[in-house]
Every structure is written in C-alpha cells, then in structure tokens.
Amino acid sequence: MKILGIESSCDETGVAIVDTEQGLLAHALHTQIAMHQAYGGVVPELASRDHIRRVIPLIEAVIKEANLSLQDIDAVAYTAGPGLAGALLVGASVAQAFAWSHNLPAIPIHHLEGHLLSPMLADPVPAFPFIALLVSGGHTQIMRVDGVGQYELLGETLDDAAGEAFDKSAKLLGLPYPGGPHLSKLAEQGDETVYSLPRPMKYSHDLDFSFSGLKTAVLTTLHKIEAEKGTLDTQNKANLAASVQAAIVDVLGFKAIKAIKESGLKRLVVAGGVGANKQLRAFLTDEMQKRGGTVYFPPLQLCTDNGAMIAHAASERVKAGLVDLSHKQYGESVRP
Ligand code: KG4
Ligand code: ZN
Numbered sequence: 440m441k442i443l444g445i446e447s448s449c450d451e452t453g454v455a456i457v458d459t460e461q462g463l464l465a466h467a468l469h470t471q472i473a474m475h476q477a478y479g480g481v482v483p484e485l486a487s488r489d490h491i492r493r494v495i496p497l498i499e500a501v502i503k504e505a506n507l508s509l510q511d512i513d514a515v516a517y518t519a520g521p522g523l524a525g526a527l528l529v530g531a532s533v534a535q536a537f538a539w540s541h542n543l544p545a546i547p548i549h550h551l552e553g554h555l556l557s558p559m560l561a562d563p564v565p566a567f568p569f570i571a572l573l574v575s576g577g578h579t580q581i582m583r584v585d586g587v588g589q590y591e592l593l594g595e596t597l598d599d600a601a602g603e604a605f606d607k608s609a610k611l612l613g614l615p616y617p618g619g620p621h622l623s624k625l626a627e628q629g630d631e632t633v634y635s636l637p638r639p640m641k642y643s644h645d646l647d648f649s650f651s652g653l654k655t656a657v658l659t660t661l662h663k664i665e666a667e668k669g670t671l672d673t674q675n676k677a678n679l680a681a682s683v684q685a686a687i688v689d690v691l692g693f694k695a696i697k698a699i700k701e702s703g704l705k706r707l708v709v710a711g712g713v714g715a716n717k718q719l720r721a722f723l724t725d726e727m728q729k730r731g732g733t734v735y736f737p738p739l740q741l742c743t744d745n746g747a748m749i750a751h752a753a754s755e756r757v758k759a760g761l762v763d764l765s766h767k768q769y770g771e772s773v774r775p
Contacts, residue, residue, distance in 0.1 A: 556752050568706075
C-alpha cells in the first residue's frame with residue numbers, strides 16, 4: 440500500500456510517499472526559513488499562503504521521484520495537529536481533496552507521533568518498548584513507547600519547549616531564526632565554563648522540565664556583560680552560546696537517562712528538531728553506551744518537520760490495524 444504523506448503544521452511543507460512493505464520511496468521538502476527570517480520568527484499568515492504555493496508541486500515531485508502516477512496512491516495521510524491552525528488547514532484540505540477525488544482514505548496523523556516514530560526510518564530500527572525523548576520547537580516530552588499507538592507520557596515541560604529555549608536565547612544573542620542550529624554552531628567556538636546558567640528542575644523528583652527561566656538568566660547575563668564590558672564581543676557571545684547549549688543539553692540528557700534507569704529499558708529514541716543537536720547526540724550516545732544500551736536518532740534531515748515522518752506514521756498505524764481503511768471519513772478536525 441502506497442501512502443502519500445503531507446506535513447504543513449508550521450514553516451515546512453513536506454511531502455513523501457511511504458510503501459507499507461518497502462518503506463520510504465520519495466520525499467521532498469520546502470522550508471520557509473528564509474521567508475520568515477526577516478521577521479525573527481514564523482508569521483502564520485505567510486506560512487499558510489506559502490504552503491498553498493508549494494504543496495502541489497511537491498506532490499508532483501515525489502510522484503515523479505518514486506516513478507509512480509497519481510493512480511498508484513492508496514491513501515493520503517496529513518498532519519492533523521498540533522500546529523498553526525491556518526497552516527494545518529492547507530495540508531488537511533489538500534489531503535482530503537486528493538483522497539476524496541480518488542476515492543481513497545484520508546488518514547489524520549498527530550504531528551508528535553510523526554516525530555516519535557521517525558527514528559524507525561533509519562537503520563537499525565528501534566524495537567519496542569523504548570523510552571522516547573521528544574524535543575521540538577513546541578514540545579518537550581519523555582514517553583514510554585510500547586508499540587504503535589501505545590504511548591505513556593512520563594514527563595514534559597511545564598512552560599517553554601527545549602527548542603523554544605534554544606530559539607529565544609539565540610534571539611537574545613542576535614542570531615537569526617531559527618536560533619537552535621545557529622546557537623549550536625556558535626557554541627563550538629565557545630567555552631561553556633565562562634558563564635554558569637541554571638539547570639531548571641534538573642533534580643526535581645519527576646521527569647518534567649522547565650526552560651522559561653533560562654532565557655531570563657541569559658538576559659541577566661547579557662546585561663551584566665554589557666555593564667562590565669560595554670558590548671558583547673564575538674568570543675563572549677560564543678561562550679554564552681556554549682553555556683546555553685550546555686544547560687539545555689545537561690537537563691535533557693539527565694532526565695532522559697533518569698527515565699531509562701527508572702524504566703529499566705535499554706533503548707532510547709530521540710526525535711524532534713532538537714534531536715539534531717550534536718552535543719545532545721554525543722552525550723546520549725556516550726551515556727547509553729556506558730549502560731549497555733542504545734540510542735536511536737532519526738536521520739539528520741528527518742529530525743525537523745518533514746512529510747516522510749507523517750507518511751511513515753500512517754504506514755505504521757495501518758500495519759498495526761489502527762486505521763479503518765473502509766471508512767472514508769473526511770473532516771477530521773484540526774488539532775491546533
Ligand atoms: O521538530 P521541529 O522541526 O519543529 C517543531 O515541531 O517544533 O523543531 C524545530 C526546533 C527549533 O526550535 C530549532 O531551533 C530546533 O528544533 N533545532 C535545534 C537544532 N536543529 C533544530 N536545536 C538545537 N540544535 C540544533 N542543531
Ligand atoms: Zn515538529
């Protein structure tokens with residue numbers, strides 16, 4: 440069965456085709472980063488309009504890349520939410536129109552389930568059960584995953600997401616949007632020991648997080664540096680970037696390993712945009728190795744939003760018997 444997947448929850452239009460037997464056949468992506476950069480963040484109205492412009496050409500591109508015709512598609516999956524309401528509606532409308540006109544099922548997919556199962560798109564495929572650290576621009580969660588559709592939330596952020604903490608701190612440092620990758624790159628030149636930033640909730644007796652205090656700490660540190668030195672020179676900027684990254688990675692890593700210890704499981708899956716962070720990858724790879732366990736990451740280009748993870752999640756749901764394919768129900772409401 441060939442499933443066309445459409446992702447349009449934020450600032451990436453992603454389209455892919457996954458075969459339930461053969462896996463990923465083709466994927467294509469248009470990122471709106473350059474368009475939103477001038478505004479320092481995503482402008483929802485512009486995002487929706489750009490999804491409309493991009494989605495059909497991307498569908499044509501993946502059909503061509505997979506050497507298929509429109510008639511070969513057996514179902515259409517789309518991100519139903521969470522995300523920007525207007526942006527989600529573009530993907531939902533196109534997916535449902537396509538499905539309806541070809542008399543196919545339309546499969547709504549939860550964006551986070553897409554991220555959660557995306558490490559299965561790489562080799563080796565993690566077996567169930569596993570602990571998942573889901574770290575994106577909008578969410579930070581630790582989950583126990585016993586199978587497709589069997590997810591237990593063990594902890595989450597009480598305020599800002601990890602990606603948000605990266606992005607907001609980066610903005611304070613004057614780095615372009617989206618800040619995470621820029622801050623991480625700058626941090627490579629910095630010394631994380633020069634400025635000490637708080638590790639919020641690191642030792643709380645649960646698996647929850649809190650990152651909102653971090654940006655205040657960054658701002659306070661910036662004011663202190665400016666009061667003492669006048670301006671923030673390049674080296675100090677890199678040092679502060681390194682401290683921000685160290686603080687975020689420290690808390691994320693500590694809690695992920697805490698979940699591993701408490702669950703007794705040996706497999707850790709990391710997904711979502713922040714999963715692309717090199718320092719987080721290195722820390723968790725090392726820690727899991729020490730424990731005789733394994734950490735799984737999605738391929739780098741599938742860490743951030745993409746259509747492959749949506750088509751793949753739909754494929755997994757179909758294989759697990761969780762989708763009623765005879766029931767062509769259109770109009771599944773968008774979950775912002
Ligand atoms: O999963 P994603 O593409 O979108 C959401 O569903 O939110 O995640 C985007 C987030 C942004 O906050 C971005 O700054 C962050 O992932 N990110 C990174 C890195 N690459 C992307 N954060 C830290 N280091 C990176 N290398
Ligand atoms: Zn995402």
